[in-house]
Amino acid sequence: MDSSDSVTLVLRWAHILAAVVALGGLAFARFGVVPALAELDASTRDRIHDAIRRRWLPWVIGAITLLLVSGLANFLLFNGRVKANPTFWGATWMQDAHYHILFGVKFLIAMVVFYFASALVGRGTGTQWVRNDRAKWLSVTLALGVVVVLMSGWMRQLHTGPNSPPAAAAGNRVD
């Protein structure tokens, strides 16, 4: 492994771990915390939400920062590889445009996810409308986060290619 491989690996670890923390937190809040707290009276519920909010906020800020930094670095590193490796449609410009369109759409959706993830743990009056209907906006944010993960896998496949066995191994198969 050369030093550029190590950098790519560290960036990948950081990006994946931050995505796991961010989306895992949203799923736990939507399907664990919100339904459990719905059984309590309003003032107890608000106190628990506030206690969770204060503790979870640094994790959300940390995950967003890591996703942005490692994501932009990934983009700069992988962009060249996509150009050099027209695996799918033969034409390099098409491969390139495909990757850039996916990246652009993914980036915009990720910004919406960041907005809602921050609003859900914020306390500003401007974002109170999000917390007034927590279950709904948690579902929307989680669904958008899943779309981002699916798009990321697709982007990756554009420069790594599909997981098909090498020709020699395929030739040894007994069907």
Ligand code: HEM
């Ligand atoms: C909700 C936020 C995000 C989630 C859940 C997410 C998730 C992921 C996942 C699961 C991967 C695949 C990692 C791998 O297989 O190695 C990935 C790759 C990537 N992400 Fe993100 N990401 C998010 C935000 C961002 C942002 C904000 C950027 C850019 C600033 C970004 C740029 C990238 C790039 C360039 C790749 C590499 C794709 C490739 O292999 O060509 N991501 N992301």
